[in-house]
Amino acid sequence: MISFELTEEQRMIADTVEAFARDEIRPAARAADEQGLVPAELVGKIWELGLVRGVLPEQFGGDGGQRSSVTGAVAGEALAYGDLAIALHALAPRLAAFPILEMGTDEQRARYLPGFAQAAFRAGSAALMEPRWDFDVLGVAARAARDGAGYVLNGEKCYVPLANESDFLLVYACSEPAAGAVDAFLVPRVCPGMTVGEREKNMGLKALATYGVTFKDCALAAEARLGGERGINFRRLMSQAKVALAAMAVGVSRAALEYARDYARERRAFGVPIGTKQAIAFMLAEMALEVDASRLLVWDAACRLDKGQDAFKESCQAKSYTAAAALKIADNAVQILGGHGYIREHPVEMWLRNARGFATLEGIATV
Amino acid sequence: MIDFEIDPELQRRLDTYRMVAQQIMRPISREYDENEHARPTEFYEAMWAGSRQGGLQVGAERGGGKSTGRTLFTILAAEELSWGDVGLFLQIPNPGLGGAAVMAAGTPQQKERFLKRFAEGRPKWAAMAITEPGCGSDSAAITTTARRDGDHWVINGTKIFCTSGKMAAELSEGFVVVWATVDKSAGRAGIKPFVVEHHTPGMTVVRVEDKMGIRVSDTAALVFEDCRVPLDNLLGSPEVKPEGGFKDVMATFDATRPIVAAMAIGVGRAALDFVRDFLKQRNIEVRYGLCPQRLSAIERDFMEMEVQLKAARLLAWRAAWLLDNGQRNNLEASMAKAKAGLVVTQITQKAVELLGPLGYSRAYLLEKWMRDAKINDIFEGTQQINLLIIARRILGYSSKELN
Numbered sequence: 001m002i003s004f005e006l007t008e009e010q011r012m013i014a015d016t017v018e019a020f021a022r023d024e025i026r027p028a029a030r031a032a033d034e035q036g037l038v039p040a041e042l043v044g045k046i047w048e049l050g051l052v053r054g055v056l057p058e059q060f061g062g063d064g065g066q067r068s069s070v071t072g073a074v075a076g077e078a079l080a081y082g083d084l085a086i087a088l089h090a091l092a093p094r095l096a097a098f099p100i101l102e103m104g105t106d107e108q109r110a111r112y113l114p115g116f117a118q119a120a121f122r123a124g125s126a127a128l129m130e131p132r133w134d135f136d137v138l139g140v141a142a143r144a145a146r147d148g149a150g151y152v153l154n155g156e157k158c159y160v161p162l163a164n165e166s167d168f169l170l171v172y173a174c175s176e177p178a179a180g181a182v183d184a185f186l187v188p189r190v191c192p193g194m195t196v197g198e199r200e201k202n203m204g205l206k207a208l209a210t211y212g213v214t215f216k217d218c219a220l221a222a223e224a225r226l227g228g229e230r231g232i233n234f235r236r237l238m239s240q241a242k243v244a245l246a247a248m249a250v251g252v253s254r255a256a257l258e259y260a261r262d263y264a265r266e267r268r269a270f271g272v273p274i275g276t277k278q279a280i281a282f283m284l285a286e287m288a289l290e291v292d293a294s295r296l297l298v299w300d301a302a303c304r305l306d307k308g309q310d311a312f313k314e315s316c317q318a319k320s321y322t323a324a325a326a327l328k329i330a331d332n333a334v335q336i337l338g339g340h341g342y343i344r345e346h347p348v349e350m351w352l353r354n355a356r357g358f359a360t361l362e363g364i365a366t367v
Numbered sequence: 368m369i370d371f372e373i374d375p376e377l378q379r380r381l382d383t384y385r386m387v388a389q390q391i392m393r394p395i396s397r398e399y400d401e402n403e404h405a406r407p408t409e410f411y412e413a414m415w416a417g418s419r420q421g422g423l424q425v426g427a428e429r430g431g432g433k434s435t436g437r438t439l440f441t442i443l444a445a446e447e448l449s450w451g452d453v454g455l456f457l458q459i460p461n462p463g464l465g466g467a468a469v470m471a472a473g474t475p476q477q478k479e480r481f482l483k484r485f486a487e488g489r490p491k492w493a494a495m496a497i498t499e500p501g502c503g504s505d506s507a508a509i510t511t512t513a514r515r516d517g518d519h520w521v522i523n524g525t526k527i528f529c530t531s532g533k534m535a536a537e538l539s540e541g542f543v544v545v546w547a548t549v550d551k552s553a554g555r556a557g558i559k560p561f562v563v564e565h566h567t568p569g570m571t572v573v574r575v576e577d578k579m580g581i582r583v584s585d586t587a588a589l590v591f592e593d594c595r596v597p598l599d600n601l602l603g604s605p606e607v608k609p610e611g612g613f614k615d616v617m618a619t620f621d622a623t624r625p626i627v628a629a630m631a632i633g634v635g636r637a638a639l640d641f642v643r644d645f646l647k648q649r650n651i652e653v654r655y656g657l658c659p660q661r662l663s664a665i666e667r668d669f670m671e672m673e674v675q676l677k678a679a680r681l682l683a684w685r686a687a688w689l690l691d692n693g694q695r696n697n698l699e700a701s702m703a704k705a706k707a708g709l710v711v712t713q714i715t716q717k718a719v720e721l722l723g724p725l726g727y728s729r730a731y732l733l734e735k736w737m738r739d740a741k742i743n744d745i746f747e748g749t750q751q752i753n754l755l756i757i758a759r760r761i762l763g764y765s766s767k768e769l770n
Contacts, residue, residue, distance in 0.1 A: 004369065285755070289702040299369045321674050
């Protein structure tokens with residue numbers, strides 16, 4: 001039955017997280033970007049919103065809430081509306097916790113999930129991307145070859161958020177000779193053959209610590225494979241990852257739209273607010289409709305995921321559309337602010353740098 | 368709960384419309400494009416009969432059953448039929464825009480009086496006349512006048528671009544809703560809708576336009592010379608007040624813009640389906656999940672067309688859903704219309720491009736769809752007028768402040 005109405009619970013989460021993003025995250029965003037650091041105190045406060053712990057089962061110490069991709073998208077949008085880098089940092093534990101929750105063996109769930117159900121923030125991460133110009137989720141080259149009962153992992157990863165801060169990484173690698181079959185491996189932070197490189201220096205997302213990680217003949221036990229012999233549903237995990245980033249792109253887009261809109265109402269030229277000029281007003285109108293179109297595409301993919309349907313194509317659509325829209329909207333925002341948009345006093349240049357990440361980045365968030 | 372899935376029961380009902388599009392509209396699509404002013408009378412009869420049997424309703428659907436609201440069902444059906452032929456869709460005997468104006472501005476008695484004819488007798492049309500030679504987007508500037516004279520309103524003026532105007536005024540027992548001012552000094556507040564019955568003396572169809580596309584749809588120019596209509600043919604209140612009048616025009620558009628968006632989407636889907644089949648026959652697969660560096664240009668183009676169409680469709684669904692749920696949809700209707708008109712124009716043009724020399728040929732319907740698509744970017748509010756409405760809403764400006 002076609003419906004465009006969020007549940008009461010989803011609306012409540014959206015309102016709560018958005019208020020928090022406005023009051024607590026946005027004011028901290030510029031300093032975090034300049035200093036390359038997300039304040040631990042702020043991360044702790046976001047953690048208390050329960051966006052990770054809340055959906056972990058009670059048996060592992062969580063609140064036992066229903067996990068939903070639509071809810072995850074709504075929360076992700078609201079958080080990224082505050083600041084993308086801070087949102088990615090705060091939600092990074094999901095990268096490990098959620099795949100374990102959904103696809104781990106009972107032993108893996110019992111071993112790893114309680115760590116993410118604590119009162120204090122626990123870093124977590126996953127390593128998916130690889131430093132190649134033509135990387136995509138269908139072209140994972142890292143390889144986990146079977147070696148006796150276990151595996152030997154070789155490969156190079158990049159854009160691994162909080163790699164240095166996490167106790168273990170969820171590493172995506174091919175374990176079968178068949179093309180496209182990707183598995184995930186639970187690799188402890190200290191593991192012979194694994195090297196976490198220097199912190200990466202990127203165009204945007206400067207507050208988010210990301211790292212390159214290399215694996216050279218890294219020996220793993222059989223239990224390291226997520227889901228055991230059953231393995232994982234990689235398509236589904238990647239769909240969830242794409243939906244998460246797409247939702248955050250909507251948040252960045254909306255932030256840029258609203259900032260430019262408010263500026264256009266204040267800033268005067270030729271005796272009137274620039275918002276009363278069609279050249280500016282039309283840009284804002286297109287931005288507004290693209291924010292809404294973006295969100296609907298995200299929800300389309302997310303509600304397919306919630307129904308347990310395959311949503312790979314829809315997730316790809318949502319991600320590519322929202323990434324392009326976010327870049328265009330943030331660029332328009334800079335343009336509407338003119339010279340002021342280029343000055344770091346305003347956040348729009350930061351949003352433009354951050355927004356460019358969406359098209360490139362994969363697997364650094366999930367719902 | 369968010370859900371964008373057409374359930375099986377709804378799909379079964381839509382399949383009827385798809386069948387009509389495929390089996391009745393497509394086979395005559397080219398014929399009535401080539402013979403511009405010929406009338407597809409068999410088609411009229413078939414659609415009218417289908418509608419009377421209750422299986423096929425267009426424009427005034429009774430609703431989509433328990434799961435789908437009336438407006439949403441209307442736009443889903445409109446997409447299916449416009450996939451068949453959007454010009455023929457416009458020519459289906461139905462209350463159309465005239466009926467929408469009655470629904471938006473009329474009293475319950477007027478709705479009964481003017482609309483019950485669509486449930487009986489011969490095929491009928493109702494049209495809406497708003498645009499004039501001297502004003503289009505600026506519909507508040509209309510100069511057609513309605514002067515009270517005893518028990519009648521006397522209408523004088525010229526209207527153009529009136530969809531189905533000839534069918535409504537002269538070729539059926541329908542009516543034309545004419546927007547005219549009762550008090551020029553009152554500006555927008557003085558603009559009122561009047562129902563002018565078919566064959567009313569003083570109303571003349573002076574021309575049916577020759578067009579780029581949707582050629583089967585009659586686009587009439589009407590002249591009103593001392594055309595007298597009963598007082599009760601003014602829809603709603605005759606009182607001139609700032610809140611009245613023009614607001615009703617806008618209310619009409621809130622209901623019809625999602626339908627125009629759906630029409631555009633139907634044309635866009637026709638083009639997209641055609642290209643998809645064409646590529647499939649040549650074993651060209653469109654692969655999702657790959658980075659742009661590993662995709663062909665055709666795949667990238669196709670994906671862009673597909674997702675843009677989907678974005679437009681979701682916006683149109685939302686605008687309709689809001690209306691069905693009693694919520695204001697003015698902003699969302701304009702978003703849907705602006706987006707659909709634009710992207711479908713682009714999609715059909717790209718489709719012609721992708722087929723190279725074959726795309727430009729009249730051997731295929733692709734070139735026709737490109738011509739048909741463009742009107743959706745123009746009528747019922749151009750893309751630019753809809754952007755203006757969106758901008759006013761998000762900036763909080765009046766039409767005086769932002770124009």
